[in-house]
Amino acid sequence: MIGICQFGAGRIGQIHAANAAASGRAELKYVVDVNADAAAELAGKYQASTASIEEALRDPDIKAVIIASSTDTHADLIEASARAGKAIFCEKPIDLSLARVEQAIEVIEDTGVTTLIGFNRRFDPTMGSVCRAARSGAVGDLETVIITSRDPSPPPVSYVKVSGGLFRDMMIHDLDLAHWILGEVPVEVYAKGSCLIDPNIGAAGDIDTAAVTLTSASGVLVHITNNRRAAYGYDQRLEVFGSKGMVKADNRSSTAVTTITEHGVISDKPLHFFLERYEDAYKAEMAHFLDCIEGKAKPMATMQDGRVALILADAAQQSVETGLPVKISQ
Amino acid sequence: MIGICQFGAGRIGQIHAANAAASGRAELKYVVDVNADAAAELAGKYQASTASIEEALRDPDIKAVIIASSTDTHADLIEASARAGKAIFCEKPIDLSLARVEQAIEVIEDTGVTTLIGFNRRFDPTMGSVCRAARSGAVGDLETVIITSRDPSPPPVSYVKVSGGLFRDMMIHDLDLAHWILGEVPVEVYAKGSCLIDPNIGAAGDIDTAAVTLTSASGVLVHITNNRRAAYGYDQRLEVFGSKGMVKADNRSSTAVTTITEHGVISDKPLHFFLERYEDAYKAEMAHFLDCIEGKAKPMATMQDGRVALILADAAQQSVETGLPVKISQ
């Protein structure tokens, strides 16, 4: 059993804790959260204890940490955990500052600990298999990629203000998918953003509607659109087109029921929220983290992947601000 | 926490035990199985003990039993558990003999214990919502029902010999669905059966391909077909047609991936096996059983439903044997 300390007892932390506990391979020993009640409640569910960061990292039985606390704590926790020799699973993003991300990566590389970043799409049976098919040549040489991502409803403005903006907070998943599919870092980013859904988001200096073009060195063209609200729920689609055809990921719904009446052929809306849509992905992600710790697999989503996604998000933000395409130089 | 004793530690027993344990509302205290190793292994997974039937039923902390042992033990276990005042969840079928089923029901009615029968389709989000929609008038007055059920591959002949035959073992689920949708017991059954898949099944006196017509008192017509093998996996479909339209259940697949090449538009096969297809149904079924015990719900699938399905299966068997339609009189 792999001893685990979990940082963060919120919504996504509860999911990771449950998946680790249900794996039969890990034992949740500590839950650390600034909210003592939340920490105690989650710990109680799995016969774990609450602890301070220092206590938890000092315990030699702890082999791994799950970082699911607020974004501004990620980099510090990564560094402290790496220095304590723990394997690290960290929710995206590593940090909103590229410089800070690069510092943390330096510490990781110095200590050589195993790390995994929580880009959930990579672990989703549907999204992941489209990407793997594309990478394996199933559609020949790549030509065009189209990614569509829409949230069911916009986040509260208080969250928008600390989120780093739509590109770093929401589109970062799509930018990572594009990077994974291409197998290389795009060389140019062009982005347009609008505030069409909630004027308060605009007042907070952010956008809620975005359209991005990525270009690879070889000329593969990627289109990504994001919307912060969709009347019908969570919309997560992807298509990869190449010389031999197309492979695509459609939405999933909760049932396979169709009703046909004089009004038309009516079937279920997409699954409404990311917690339902990526339920299987979260399980696979945790299983993969444990596999990596046990030496059975190599991390499918690295801190370098997190860094690249942030570079692309920063470039998109700069493009929106300047109105010009932005070259990427690594 | 509801103290539970589980009878049967096989494939389906493991699923029920896991769902009871994960519910947070029940504590698995005993596992009883003639295979001592299987019982010990399952018990160990949930900090439960192995026990004899008598020991388990004698324990006043046991409020409920899950009967997932071999079919020929169901009726005895139902009676003993009912006499011990335990709530009973019993896998289908109650018994292969209608007389024996009716005896067991008498004991249940005398003791007044809560009972639920494991007709998993009723708890499936897709199948269940089609049936509820049909019952609620969503498609108007019912006219025609079409049920298709195909297994991925035939069972071993050794199983066929003790299964009671295709109608009592496999189609019983579809007969129950028809009964539920109609809201009344059909008045006539006509059945045809062939052995087209495995001649050994024919040699064992059974069929592997069947087509049944049920007629309700009001003239609603139901068609059910069963096949013991489908090259593409598990096929579970249902359509209910009425004066205002149709509602139907299609198959579910493991991903929403589509590949389009010069060879066509290709998407995933249906989920391959009943354990995957009805995974959600098994969870909902156990949650419902616990709700019934806690007085929050009334059983959605009763022993009387089990009895009706067996009556219909017996009639189908008789129709195949005589070549004539069979009238049902309750």
Added chain:
Amino acid sequence: MIGICQFGAGRIGQIHAANAAASGRAELKYVVDVNADAAAELAGKYQASTASIEEALRDPDIKAVIIASSTDTHADLIEASARAGKAIFCEKPIDLSLARVEQAIEVIEDTGVTTLIGFNRRFDPTMGSVCRAARSGAVGDLETVIITSRDPSPPPVSYVKVSGGLFRDMMIHDLDLAHWILGEVPVEVYAKGSCLIDPNIGAAGDIDTAAVTLTSASGVLVHITNNRRAAYGYDQRLEVFGSKGMVKADNRSSTAVTTITEHGVISDKPLHFFLERYEDAYKAEMAHFLDCIEGKAKPMATMQDGRVALILADAAQQSVETGLPVKISQ
């Protein structure tokens, strides 16, 4: 140019005339109809003349006739046309009396003229290719066939009274499809019928809802359901299941538009009426008739096929009346 005389200037006659004219291979010379105005109008559209049956059949330039008049005239027209040496395209059914059909076939066989019967499903790109795939072994050895046919709305009772009943008028298409797919005449027919839609249909001695089971000599089982009304339009589906999988025909709609809102995923209803649904089939049917006349093809739907379908329809009618399965002996 093949000189053609058309009998019948009604709805379906207009379609056949238009398709013959547009073929570029046939010249419509005469239109014959008891309704002189209708005959004149249709003739005028294609620079044809009206004529009596005798005049038309006497003209040596007439190589072929299209019989699209009322059912009770078909057999007489077939015999007269055959004796005049004309190739014959006849709308189904040949006649409602099997004896009369067999008389007409005798005349056809004596004269050796080319004949084709208008079983439109056989010429439909969707239905036809499912049947050909099934016949060619695409799904292995056949096991189960399921045919669903629903009209958008019931015919007027005046029509019902002269139609020969649901089996001879409506299901005859499905019985023919089953016969074609099986490649042999079924050995047994069992039918149930109800009047659930229009009590006037029941008062006229007919049914509006039917469920039929056909059994082949080798044990292939066929289920057919018919409904005289569907709230959502014309419903024409077919699935053929065998040892290697399934091939099926779904409905077609007029657009590929999907709307997704908070209310669900909504797409178009099926094409509403047989004239739209089988528009392509009617064109292909006429082209095939001309091919047969020109010796480029052998008739894909023969008068013998028409006879078999009527035998099956008669048996279904008898089964409904007696409540018993009916053996077919050819």
Added chain:
Amino acid sequence: MIGICQFGAGRIGQIHAANAAASGRAELKYVVDVNADAAAELAGKYQASTASIEEALRDPDIKAVIIASSTDTHADLIEASARAGKAIFCEKPIDLSLARVEQAIEVIEDTGVTTLIGFNRRFDPTMGSVCRAARSGAVGDLETVIITSRDPSPPPVSYVKVSGGLFRDMMIHDLDLAHWILGEVPVEVYAKGSCLIDPNIGAAGDIDTAAVTLTSASGVLVHITNNRRAAYGYDQRLEVFGSKGMVKADNRSSTAVTTITEHGVISDKPLHFFLERYEDAYKAEMAHFLDCIEGKAKPMATMQDGRVALILADAAQQSVETGLPVKISQ
């Protein structure tokens, strides 16, 4: 009967001539083509004559012209026909030079003749109804539009050289759709182009893969991708997303057949070519032109629409060449 002169007897000319002839409202009197044989053959099919441009336009019985000749003749024919007072249906594009287009429009406006430009998507039942739904508010306020257009195979390089390039030749349809959906001229165009399919296209100075972003004054974002080859045929899709949901156009296929085997669920590829895909659109387009001539409708696709589409195509071309977004000022 509306007397018609057709310019151009090639592939698309033959379609327009056939649709005009089949309308029952128009009489094709002249076919004009530099290829005398082609002109004679097409004329012969409809009892029309061949003629010179001057002869045809001089005939007072000619009320309308169909311009389906090579692109470089369009503007001259438009002007000559307008001056002769004929109603004009012109295939897209009007001309490859914006200045020339504007000259021709001036003549049209001076003469006041009825004109229609052949943007076939606007008349397609699927594409057209998505656009109309979007315009009518069916999905609320517009936020994002995604258009995908892929040809089955690239044109010959000889054609590419005179085509005006991908944006003016191929994407012009999609630019027009975007303009129609938005109901306003976009204010900015950004385009990327690659040559990934045929290096000869690149050598000829053109691209075969393109990705364009349009931005409207209100911030609606439009993504268009084009590919000059798709292994699976012609790919024509469109989705319009707004505050109340999404409406989209999917591809159409020639049958509704699905085959399910151990290899997956396999259905038909999209219709392979624009002549099949837009067959209904061409019929509707011609009917609409005749309606406009008869005063029953106002042109749904005007020469101004043709001008706007060319402005957008020019801007896209400029954006690819400069690497910068291009502002549109009308």
